[in-house]
Amino acid sequence: MYTKQDFNHDLYEICTKYHVKYQLLKNYVLQVIDGTTFIAVLSERDDVDWQQLQSELQQLQQKLPQNGAQLAESPIQQVNQLRQAGELNAAYRLLIPYAQDHLDDLYVQQSLGWLMYAYLKQSETNFPKYLKILNQLNTLIQFQFTTTDHYLQRLLVSILWSLRRVLKGDSEADAQTKQTLSNQLLPALKRFVGGASAFVTLQPETPSEGADATYGTPGYQIVKLLLAQLDEPHYFELFDFIGLTWFRPQDYQLTTYEQDKKIGTFAERTIGHYAKTLLNAEPPLATPQRMTNLSAQLKPILSQYPDFKWLPWYQSKLLVKIGQPAAAFSVLVKFAQRHQLTYWIWEAVADLSSDDDRFNCLCAALQCSTKPEMLVKVQQKIIPLLVQRQLYAAAKYELDQVIATRQAQNRPVPNNLQQFTQTNWYSATVAATDRATLTAAAKKAQRVLYADLPDTDIFVTYLNQAKGVVNFAYQDHTAYGALKNGYFYQDLLDDFEPQCYTALKVKLRADATKPERFQVFAVAAGDPQFAAKFKRTVSGTFEQVKDYGFVSNNSVLFKTKHRVSPIELESFFVNPELVQQVQVPPLADVKVTVVKTWRAKAQDWQWEVTDFIQSTPYEIEQTTFSGTFVKVKDSGFLIDAADNTRQIRVTSEMVQQAQLADLAVITGIISQKWQPKLKFWQWTLTAVTAITAPDPATTEIDIEGRLDVTRKGFGFVADYFVPAALITAKHLTANELVVGRARKSWDQHKQQWSWTVFELK
Template structure:
């Protein structure tokens, strides 16, 4: 007969060894009895709590193994659900230590994966958070973890961003796990690639992207997978929305350089990658190596040597091994016979100038003629080639170059409106002969100044501030430039002196 009340009393009073001895005797007599297993299981659980408090991970692992030997019924989830919390607690304690015994932690995780938990549940999610901390660096084990845990068990709470005590938001558990999981599935190194498995991973990724559209990095991993098997069809279409949102990251441009086919576009992307790597220069060796090979193909040996030396500097700064490809370049005759360029930054700047245009291939390039610049509020009025009128705010569109009345700007609009500020995604000073001839002319003639302070040179309007600025006098001959502007009151175009 089981002594369940006595075992429970001993356990509750902290007499764990006596409780364990009694429960073990009962289990020996009734080895298949579910209640005998439950009795000793709860004693083991008290030991787990004890070793969590003592931070004794080895003893914790030993007890956990004894629990797995019980082979508890799949329907008995109360004990495993409680074990989940204690397991998570001790793992979080261990990963904060300077020395981490991964062998023991791996064993704990393997043993937990034989148990039956309530799914989904808070305890099961807590277990995932803990296991994520341990297995994230190990791609093979991380994939095994997620296949066992099953991402369908994510709860709504797992999808909410965590808020740190200082108020800073960090990735939700779901985003962290999905990011680590699909990163682990990207083919790396020289291992043989199973195309069918990669396509299966891409299909799985597409489902995740549809379910979690705000998790931008999922698209990045899709790109890496398809690049690994040289499948570029529709890749650009998938990657561009992500790249547009992350255009300040060097690796976005590095990846785009691999997707695009045009050689000059590739170089543009690589140059933009370097210019976007101010905070992550230590990660750009591969970009510099690609540029070195490009310069060599163009017989630009001083520039190529500078790229190679840059890689060496990056690696030496962190006491890291020089890549074999770089060592091979250093041993070639051109390297020893060439004096290095001072640097390649001017080349980068010149070639990256139009890089943003590559992110918006479907947006039409247009030319606009600047008709008015309000220095006080930053609003700028313009005329399009078809005489449509519009305006935009210079600061909100982050246009850093000076803009003056009479300038012609080559643009790509994200949003164009005649009644609200337009949004510009690409802008560059340019020239366009047809637009210039229609909206600009030279003026020679005598000025007529009215009593109200404004004037005319034939049909050209002269604003009071222009008269005041140049101290024009009535009847004075003026030789100047005029632009075509729209008169809202008369609802027609006219000419205004600059």
């Protein structure tokens, strides 16, 4: 039956294909206009294949009823009216014949879906009838849960809410009843959702029927109910088609409750339960395909969420089951590195190791504190290895422990161990009293866990022999190569004796609680180029300050200039103990070994002298000098008459000792003196040989002129400077005619001689 709706749909398809007006096409097909008029209207179009367009329109005309009959009305509207009136059976009889030929029509899909939803909703309390209707719906149509049509999404969500209500059922129903219902419903549900997990996240733009973001979509709630209610075979069937991609982002995050209870996230607990159930199941449920699929799905999850606690353990078990021991070992080692090492972890690592590594791990398992009965499996594995290594005392100790444990439990001793009691070595050996002989091997087991750690260059900066602590420096490549300091305990190095100020190549693992504390494995000689970053030989000048000192390099540069910018100077600290030990005279030329060490108080790295290689006493450079003394507070400086830029420092002690007067001409001895605070060498007056008192005839003059006062209070008479205090004291005003006397003075700012008025009237 070809309906008006079908006609409109087909005509619209042609309209959009050729970009021709819909009404024009309709008038032509219904013969409201003839072909000549139709072509004339579109004669200007040169982008249309007229022959193809006319052929498609003629095919559409052939579908129309002949002899003036009218197109049949679509039953969809009538079906919807009957459904809304509650006449479901009448609507069903009218819709089904039409729907069978029009299932690709979106309106038909929606009408059929809402009709079947009405049936489902009526029978939610009658499960056999409900299941029959759901199966009938699955027979009639297969919905696409990836649809983007909002109306169809709303329909599918409504049906999912109905399924959720049925699964939830009566709160008073027992667990067996709910399990039976869930088991029977799962195949129909799987068929309804197309055997895929898209239904879990389906939610229309406008949520309806109490959708709550807290509890998730109806599909999500359905999955959670099924996980709790299905038996084991159906539980596996559910995971077969939903996989692990249905979790919400918040399922991977800890809630406050989960943090308080110290349990994993919902996603981790759910996946872990599935993995554990699968590992404990027997064939035909525990199939290699299921294990392979789960392992493949776990890989990206563990990569994205490396902090999940137990999933790596299950992943390693799965990899063993599917025949990938190398991959299992890699995952297991990373799991072991992040957990407190218990006997069962060591046993698992031993099972994936061989030869000495296997033996060492079993020894480590026996060193763990646990109940004796928990170690029997470990003892079964290690006793033959102890016998093989002729460690008979240790083997007898473990065998006696197994026998005592089994007798206390009224259980038999394993046959492979019972046979050892009949051997000659057993009767001839005195058992060990403890497991001390296994301690060395147990310590070596740590290397198995951290063999994949990268080699790290370290430089030993300090050895605390009393506490057995080794302090070292290293470059943190996760922090752009920044220098970091750390420490570890020397007993981790077995028989290796580290030397201070040497480089080592080690495998490091930071402590989880103290980032600066490390565990160290696989020690070897270090890289000389790396050591050069922390230890070198320099030449310089030694300067003592109180009981400590500094060695400043580039000494030749400093001694040949009056002043050097501090940026050109590099100083190396000399601790008081070394100063007292070497007794190097001040300003000596020295060659020293310097090492970069961490200063805890300053929280910074500092170069420090560790050894004086050679020392040459410094002969202080000195010469005679004559210049005019300029007094500045208690001290001052000498100005060279020939070169104003050359200034010689005069200390306050020298001023007081020689009773130097301002502007006196001084002749004396000057020497190079190191200024620690200023970080440069400076010529300093060290002895006075002659003093010429200032001559008023050359240092004072009479002045006369008008006073010019500045805004800051000081003034000038011609080029003679008048201090503000003098102007204030004499109550002078600007432009007054004044007379007075001026004294010669040094202008530090202009670096030249000038005159300063000291008397006015």
